[in-house]
């Protein structure tokens with residue numbers, strides 16, 4: 425058995441767990457129930473973790489998690505997409521209709 429992933433957010437841990445499970449990797453979540461026990465144990469030891477049963481999956485599973493995280497980061501980036509003003513080259517939030525700097529419309 426080997427720990428392959430750890431995150432303070434249980435939802436992130438479960439995303440990874442389901443990712444691996446769907447791919448047929450034998451794995452399980454550890455520490456998910458200890459969140460209410462913070463105070464009894466040091467916080468870093470009570471973060472939910474994903475463990476794999478079979479160490480031979482480790483490299484493949486690590487790669488999958490890496491790709492998954494890259495994908496997530498890209499999705500996040502798309503959601504917070506900014507646009508660059510064609511007039512003054514300032515970065516603008518996606519929600520801005522006109523440039524905050526020079527009022528040029530996007």
Ligand SMILES: [Zn+2]
Pocket residue numbers: 509510511512513514523524525526527528
């Ligand atoms: Zn501008």
